Amino acid sequence: MTTRPPNLIDPYQPTPARLHSVFLGGKDHYETDKALAEALSSSTIRPALTESRRFTRRAVEYLADHHGVSQVVELGCGLPHAPNIHDIAEQHNSTARTLYVDCDTVVAAHGRAMLHEPPTRFFTDIDITDTDAIMGDITTVMDMTAPLAVCVSGTAELISDAPAVLAALADRFPVGTWLVLTHITDEFYPHHIQTAAETLSGVGIPYHPRGRDEITAMLAGYQLLAPGLIAPHRWTPAPSDSDDNGVPRLSVSTPRHRAAWELSAYAAVGQLHRP
Numbered sequence: 001m002t003t004r005p006p007n008l009i010d011p012y013q014p015t016p017a018r019l020h021s022v023f024l025g026g027k028d029h030y031e032t033d034k035a036l037a038e039a040l041s042s043s044t045i046r047p048a049l050t051e052s053r054r055f056t057r058r059a060v061e062y063l064a065d066h067h068g069v070s071q072v073v074e075l076g077c078g079l080p081h082a083p084n085i086h087d088i089a090e091q092h093n094s095t096a097r098t099l100y101v102d103c104d105t106v107v108a109a110h111g112r113a114m115l116h117e118p119p120t121r122f123f124t125d126i127d128i129t130d131t132d133a134i135m136g137d138i139t140t141v142m143d144m145t146a147p148l149a150v151c152v153s154g155t156a157e158l159i160s161d162a163p164a165v166l167a168a169l170a171d172r173f174p175v176g177t178w179l180v181l182t183h184i185t186d187e188f189y190p191h192h193i194q195t196a197a198e199t200l201s202g203v204g205i206p207y208h209p210r211g212r213d214e215i216t217a218m219l220a221g222y223q224l225l226a227p228g229l230i231a232p233h234r235w236t237p238a239p240s241d242s243d244d245n246g247v248p249r250l251s252v253s254t255p256r257h258r259a260a261w262e263l264s265a266y267a268a269v270g271q272l273h274r275p
Contacts, residue, residue: 014203016158017078017104023050028079028110036203044189045196047257048232048265049154052182053081054253055232055267056153059180060085063269064092069147069178073099073138075128076155079107080114083253085151086121095120099141101134103127129159131168149178156218157184157208163218170221173272179222182232182267184209193264215266222270232267233257 011030018029022037023046040046063069070093074085077100089096099122100111111123122141126133142148150173156162170179186193186209197207210218216229227235233255257263 014205015104015106016154016205017102017107019205020049020053020154021079021081024053024081026079026081028106036199039199040196043196044192044264045184048184048263051231051233051255051257051263052153052184052265052267054255055182055235056151056180057083057085057088057253058235059267059269060088060149060151061092063147063149063178063180064089064096067147067178069149070096071098071142071146071148072096072151073101073142073148074151074153075101075134076152076158077102077107077111078104078154079110084114086115090120097142098122099124099138101126101128101137128155129161129165131165131172134169135172144174147176147178148174149180151180153180153182154184156181157210158206160206160208162208162210163214166218167220170272175272175274177272179219179268179270179272181215181219181270182265183215183218184265185211185215186264187211188262189264209264212266219268219270221272221274222268223273224268224270229266229268231263232265233263235267235269 012032014033014036018033019036021029022033060072070089072085072089086098089098097120101124102108102111103125108123108125115121115123124137126137128134156166159165184193193209197209200207212229219229236255
């Protein structure tokens with residue numbers, strides 16, 4: 001989940017990927033990560049991140065179901081936690097291709113073990129800010145003439161120049177590429193999120209919440225699906241429960257946060273267009 005991890009695994013240094021594992025109920029973390037999660041337990045950042053993950057799964061399922069997307073790239077994928085993106089993509093198309101990108105040492109080890117087979121899943125451990133390398137791997141693995149979705153969830157907040165990174169990628173993505181984006185914001189609960197950002201920065205995880213205007217700018221060039229840029233728990237399309245052959249699909253990751261409640265995050269799905 002991070003973009004600039006230490007070269008060696010340090011169980012005493014928390015990481016974004018292991019912290020997210022705690023939040024999502026996973027097992028791939030150390031006591032220091034659990035302690036950090038506990039320090040953030042009263043903050044609105046935790047439900048914002050967990051709902052952002054659930055949104056990403058729903059969005060991938062929706063794109064597969066309604067737009068024929070069978071190629072997915074996840075930038076800053078973090079540690080595996082079922083259902084993973086490839087699980088959802090392959091439920092709709094057994095030959096769907098998934099490329100995971102994350103340069104966290106632990107994530108890389110887990111990712112390669114998980115993706116040993118089949119040959120439609122790929123993992124690369126490069127820095128997300130290295131857009132040349134990112135595009136090199138995407139063009140190597142994916143058919144750039146077919147529908148492609150790129151997921152950036154829980155990742156842009158960790159990158160100080162994320163708007164520039166996403167703009168550089170958008171300049172090189174083919175027209176028609178889908179972007180699934182979530183981003184933590186400090187607009188609704190500023191004290192909670194700013195305090196959480198300070199706590200994270202204090203343990204070596206620089207964190208950059210952003211407001212609606214800046215997040216909107218990050219989506220420049222993308223035509224957003226309804227309902228546009230919205231809190232992740234309020235983006236709730238309902239794909240069918242079975243495919244054309246009557247085979248049950250993975251259940252969508254329905255929101256757990258009440259729609260009437262505010263949430264410290266934004267989410268959107270957009271398709272790249274150019275004048």
